[in-house]
Amino acid sequence: MNDSPLALLGGEPVVTAPGPHFLWPPIEDADRHAIAAQLETAVSIPDRSGVIADLENALASYLGVRHVVTTCTGTAALHSMYVAAGIGPGDEVIVPALTFHATATPLFHLGAYPVLADVDDRGQLDLADVARRITARTKAVVAVHLWGLPEDLDALTSFVDGHELMLLEDGSHSHGATWNHRMTGTFGAASAFSLNGPKPLSAGEGGFVATDDTELYYRVLLHGQYNKRCRREIPASHLLARFAVTGMGLKLRIHPLAAALARTQLTRLEDHLTGRQVVAARMCAALEDVPGIRVPDLSVAARPSWYALPLRYEPAELGGLPIERFLDAVHAEGATEADRPGSTCPLHTHPLFRAPGALLPGYADRQDAVVGGFPAAEYVHATTFKLPVWSGANDIGLADAYTTAIAKVAAHAKDLS
Ligand SMILES: *Cc1c(COP(=O)(O)O)cnc(C)c1O
Numbered sequence: 094m095n096d097s098p099l100a101l102l103g104g105e106p107v108v109t110a111p112g113p114h115f116l117w118p119p120i121e122d123a124d125r126h127a128i129a130a131q132l133e134t135a136v137s138i139p140d141r142s143g144v145i146a147d148l149e150n151a152l153a154s155y156l157g158v159r160h161v162v163t164t165c166t167g168t169a170a171l172h173s174m175y176v177a178a179g180i181g182p183g184d185e186v187i188v189p190a191l192t193f194h195a196t197a198t199p200l201f202h203l204g205a206y207p208v209l210a211d212v213d214d215r216g217q218l219d220l221a222d223v224a225r226r227i228t229a230r231t232k233a234v235v236a237v238h239l240w241g242l243p244e245d246l247d248a249l250t251s252f253v254d255g256h257e258l259m260l261l262e263d264g265s266h267s268h269g270a271t272w273n274h275r276m277t278g279t280f281g282a283a284s285a286f287s288l289n290g291p292k293p294l295s296a297g298e299g300g301f302v303a304t305d306d307t308e309l310y311y312r313v314l315l316h317g318q319y320n321k322r323c324r325r326e327i328p329a330s331h332l333l334a335r336f337a338v339t340g341m342g343l344k345l346r347i348h349p350l351a352a353a354l355a356r357t358q359l360t361r362l363e364d365h366l367t368g369r370q371v372v373a374a375r376m377c378a379a380l381e382d383v384p385g386i387r388v389p390d391l392s393v394a395a396r397p398s399w400y401a402l403p404l405r406y407e408p409a410e411l412g413g414l415p416i417e418r419f420l421d422a423v424h425a426e427g428a429t430e431a432d433r434p435g436s437t438c439p440l441h442t443h444p445l446f447r448a449p450g451a452l453l454p455g456y457a458d459r460q461d462a463v464v465g466g467f468p469a470a471e472y473v474h475a476t477t478f479k480l481p482v483w484s485g486a487n488d489i490g491l492a493d494a495y496t497t498a499i500a501k502v503a504a505h506a507k508d509l510s
Contacts, residue, residue: 099505101425107498108427114491115430115481118295119365124357131353138349140321145349148356149301155269155359156276156303160310163301163352164317167265167287169345170300172199174285176341177302177312178261180205184232186261189218190467191474192237193437195287196263198445201453205232209440209467215390216403216473217244220252233259238267238277239437240479241293241398242389246272246280261285264303268294269366270398278303283313288347288355293398294362296355299347317345368484369399372492376402376480379496383503385411385419399482403434404499406476411506418509419502420478426498433478439470 098104108114118124131144138145149161164170180186182204188197190209197207208231211222216239223234234253236244253260262284264270267277278284283306286292288299302313311327319340327334347355377388387405391397406416416433423431440446450457483492502509 097501099422099425099502099508100427101422102508106425106427107501108429108491108494110427110491110494112429114495115483117291118297118354118358119361119485121357121361123360124354127353127357128350131350135349138346138352140325143349144352144356145347148347148352148359151356151359152301152303155362156279158279158303159305160307160313161301161303162310162313162318163288163299163347163355164345165300165347166298166345167263167285167289167292167300168195168199169317170285170287170302171195171263172202173313173316173345174261174283174302174304175199175203175205176316177304177309178233178259178283179312180232183230185228185230186233186235187223187226187231188235188440189237189239190439190441190470191216191437192239192263192440193265194440194443194445196235196237196265197440201445201449201456204455206230207440207446209446209470211467211469212473213469214473216470216477217242218249219469220248223252224256227256227258231256231258233261233282235261235263236281237263237265238270238398240403241266241268241270241400242391242403243267243270243272243277243395243397245392245394246275246277247394250280265289265292265300266400267398268292269362271396273394274396279305282306283309288351291400293365293400294355295358296347296351299351299355301347315340317341317343319344365484366396366398368486369482370396372484372489373397373399373402373482375489376482376492376496379493380404380499383500385414385503385506386499401479402482403477403479405473406478408476411503412510414506414509416476416478419506422502422505422509423498426501428480428495428498430481431478431495431499434474438474439467441467 100106152161184205213219260281262281264278265287270277283304288296323337
């Protein structure tokens, strides 16, 4: 195979299967039946009953937490989590400079400041940089398990304990990923997850907050689940129970049809994670010795969810071939779903983080929260591309074809210069 010329230069492509090569979530008859049945049962659920209770109970027992509250999106879950954690005007929350923007953007709606911290060479929070950014106003540090690869949660928990800060988690890539056999999303005071389309667990659109802290749970309800849920779930004797009818005024409930989809998807999540683990190990083994490519450096404590396989590109090993040209050649080989992360990028490059005051009154004079360079975040972003991680035994041929395509381009890199 590697003797054929590059497809970009007129040779035969490696991947011949027609696209799209990766579809998520996988829809089966169980999903169709669950949604059809839900359509006949209830399409609006104002309290914690029916499919909402089923899904929240199943998520709580899967993660091993006391409370789960579903929301309409992951962004809303993050918003509710921050409010419930007591983040307010003037507070600073340290977030990784390299993540999807919604990890941080809800803070702008609380008068709080996302303070970006650089990442290390693996793309994980650089705790030395986090330490430099702590001030008297710092309330919390947010861990994001990017691409489903768990952060070092031993280091993070002892770091936040040492600095008397709260740990919060954005588990939007890491459903079912574990650190030392414990679920990501259970290490912080609370965690927020997305259930958006391509995420490892999908409702199409949705999200949830998970926590063991009952007071925090009540505040999550008051933030986005007003009236019946608050009236039924917050004890009448509680100081905040009198706010139950209006809550804080926002309505962020998940749609019951979305909840029905997430519920059936959840029954198959472990199988998908096991499948992805096998395929990811196979892809990493195939790429390990390919020049110019670095597979993730995984701790033995980590079981990733493999939302994607992030690969690092080292142009110096391929005669300085730019990543864009390398990927053009990979795409020409038919591996069209190898791509560079788009919206998951260094946050300080977004206008909202550079000049929030232009959109959000009150932020005009305060841009120092993102001041400073984030050289590692920029470097990691500039040198990362990712592959889908398939979960089915039927997809192993496709996974092999993708890694063969990458190895072929690397072997022929000099033909592209
Ligand atoms: C998807 C995602 C979100 C936002 O979730 P939505 O459901 O799209 O609102 C937040 N953080 C991360 C890391 C994400 O990947």
